[in-house]
Amino acid sequence: MNKTHPIGIFDSGIGGLTVARAIRKQLPNEKIIYFGDTAHLPYGDKSTEAIQSYAIKICNLLLEHQCKVIVIACNSASAAAYALVKAYVGSKSKIVNVIDPTVNYISQKYSNKKVGVIGTRKTINSDVYAHKITAKNNTVEVASLATPLLAPMIEEGYYNNTISHTVIEEYLSNDRLDDIQALILACTHYPLIKDEINAFYHSTIEVLDSASLVAINVKESLDAEGLLAISKNGSDLFFVSDYTDNFNKTTKLFFERDIELQEYKLWE
Numbered sequence: 001m002n003k004t005h006p007i008g009i010f011d012s013g014i015g016g017l018t019v020a021r022a023i024r025k026q027l028p029n030e031k032i033i034y035f036g037d038t039a040h041l042p043y044g045d046k047s048t049e050a051i052q053s054y055a056i057k058i059c060n061l062l063l064e065h066q067c068k069v070i071v072i073a074c075n076s077a078s079a080a081a082y083a084l085v086k087a088y089v090g091s092k093s094k095i096v097n098v099i100d101p102t103v104n105y106i107s108q109k110y111s112n113k114k115v116g117v118i119g120t121r122k123t124i125n126s127d128v129y130a131h132k133i134t135a136k137n138n139t140v141e142v143a144s145l146a147t148p149l150l151a152p153m154i155e156e157g158y159y160n161n162t163i164s165h166t167v168i169e170e171y172l173s174n175d176r177l178d179d180i181q182a183l184i185l186a187c188t189h190y191p192l193i194k195d196e197i198n199a200f201y202h203s204t205i206e207v208l209d210s211a212s213l214v215a216i217n218v219k220e221s222l223d224a225e226g227l228l229a230i231s232k233n234g235s236d237l238f239f240v241s242d243y244t245d246n247f248n249k250t251t252k253l254f255f256e257r258d259i260e261l262q263e264y265k266l267w268e
């Protein structure tokens with residue numbers, strides 16, 4: 001590992017681009033290699049074993065590109081595969097998940113308050129947020145709700161329209177989320193509907209996504225080891241396991257330039 005090596009980021013699809021964009025903003029000198037496993041989306045409904053095997057294959061590709069840090073920019077994969085990936089990769093690269101930075105923030109800020117968590121079935125059924133938050137601060141009440149339609153809806157480009165408004169309203173009206181003071185968006189796809197969620201709550205509660213917290217975490221952990229790039233070493237690379245128009249469109253929109261998407265079949 002050295003400072004000229006890239007940052008690897010992966011997700012099942014476009015969700016991790018929200019994290020990649022925050023990393024680009026926080027660390028403009030870093031080269032990014034992004035992998036969207038669009039062939040296997042949604043991860044949220046896959047078994048732990050399936051997600052683990054996809055994550056290992058993606059890490060192999062990112063390690064071939066000598067990534068100095070690999071960001072698991074997906075809550076479902078962070079819940080299912082973080083420990084395994086960390087053990088597998090060992091000292092070859094640093095591993096960052098998208099759950100811990102949010103857990104740290106919430107457990108410091110929301111003592112004696114109720115906090116909601118929405119995410120995929122995989123993330124919510126793992127109960128990882130409630131476990132990690134209450135281990136740090138057992139005065140925080142955590143109410144979790146699986147919202148499995150949201151990630152595929154967003155991946156298909158359905159947001160800021162009547163369909164997304166209806167689905168969001170239906171989920172957020174669930175009694176379980178009554179009286180929350182903050183809502184954790186425990187899926188990296190959800191920042192794309194953050195405005196609609198804020199509108200549902202009339203901006204009266206904090207709606208928290210992990211993107212900028214994760215970007216700060218990546219910056220601090222690279223800095224601590226003297227691994228921050230001094231200048232950009234080559235162009236960013238974007239891989240998908242199955243080409244989709246919406247991925248192409250969203251990448252261009254997020255990075256404000258033409259992006260060349262490379263197809264990489266994980267299973268070949």
Ligand code: DGL
Nearest residue numbers: 015042043044075076188
């Ligand atoms: N973006 C992923 C996450 O943060 C999930 C989407 C999916 O189910 O594939 O959980």
